[in-house]
Amino acid sequence: xxxxxxxxxxxxxxxxxxxxxxxxxxxxxxxxxxxxxxxxxxxxxxxxxxxxxxxxxxxxxxxxxxxxxxxxxxxxxxxxxxxxxxxxxxxxxxxxxxxxxxxxxxxxxxxxxx
Amino acid sequence: xxxxxxxxxxxxxxxxxxxxxxxxxxxxxxxxxxxxxxxxxxxxxxxxxxxxxxxxxxxxxxxxxxxxxxxxxxxxxxxxxxxxxxxxxxxxxxxxxxxxxxxxxxxxxxxxxx
Numbered sequence: 493x494x495x496x497x498x499x500x501x502x503x504x505x506x507x508x509x510x511x512x513x514x515x516x517x518x519x520x521x522x523x524x525x526x527x528x529x530x531x532x533x534x535x536x537x538x539x540x541x542x543x544x545x546x547x548x549x550x551x552x553x554x555x556x557x558x559x560x561x562x563x564x565x566x567x568x569x570x571x572x573x574x575x576x577x578x579x580x581x582x583x584x585x586x587x588x589x590x591x592x593x594x595x596x597x598x599x600x601x602x603x604x605x606x
Numbered sequence: 607x608x609x610x611x612x613x614x615x616x617x618x619x620x621x622x623x624x625x626x627x628x629x630x631x632x633x634x635x636x637x638x639x640x641x642x643x644x645x646x647x648x649x650x651x652x653x654x655x656x657x658x659x660x661x662x663x664x665x666x667x668x669x670x671x672x673x674x675x676x677x678x679x680x681x682x683x684x685x686x687x688x689x690x691x692x693x694x695x696x697x698x699x700x701x702x703x704x705x706x707x708x709x710x711x712x713x714x715x716x717x718x719x720x
Contacts (some may be wrong), residue, residue, distance in 0.1 A: 518628035534712045592638045592657050
């Protein structure tokens with residue numbers, strides 16, 4: 493099993509640029525989560541999907557952030573335009589709804605906005 | 607709404623000594639509790655979970671956790687700490703009555719001193 497796959501692992505961009513982070517969940521998992529981790533705020537839930545439908549996006553900071561899940565095997569998190577305060581590690585995680593299953597995390601995408 | 611508290615930002619323990627990382631929770635329904643570990647520049651890795659049954663749960667790398675319903679606690683323990691256990695530890699609760707969401711604690715940094 494390949495696990496949750498995120499790309500890119502590292503991204504350095506300039507303020508105002510568009511950033512797209514990608515995630516491939518574990519096959520068969522029907523819940524997908526995007527988290528952001530910073531030293532100041534810790535681990536924050538941004539949005540999560542169930543069966544490709546966004547269920548809770550209350551953690552999305554503002555309109556500059558958007559997330560999509562066009563199918564069960566792919567999700568994107570987009571920031572447009574990016575700002576230095578968006579610098580963080582962004583994690584994607586997936587889980588199954590059969591029973592009470594744990595979350596499986598990707599290795600994260602480290603974003604630096606200059 | 608559910609919540610998780612980890613009262614210690616940092617725990618220091620000598621190698622070979624027992625370790626405890628504390629977690630308390632608040633949920634409206636049945637508590638489904640998890641522990642994760644994060645090593646530097648890595649994603650969170652699942653250690654163990656409590657769903658039902660025995661209050662003492664055994665997990666990966668020799669870790670175990672004790673569920674205490676009356677104290678609403680789920681402390682992580684290990685009888686003999688290793689330097690390689692040094693990492694960031696997160697407690698989490700999942701309330702399936704709230705859309706399968708996970709809520710994570712702020713994390714506790716464990717340092718095992720040689």
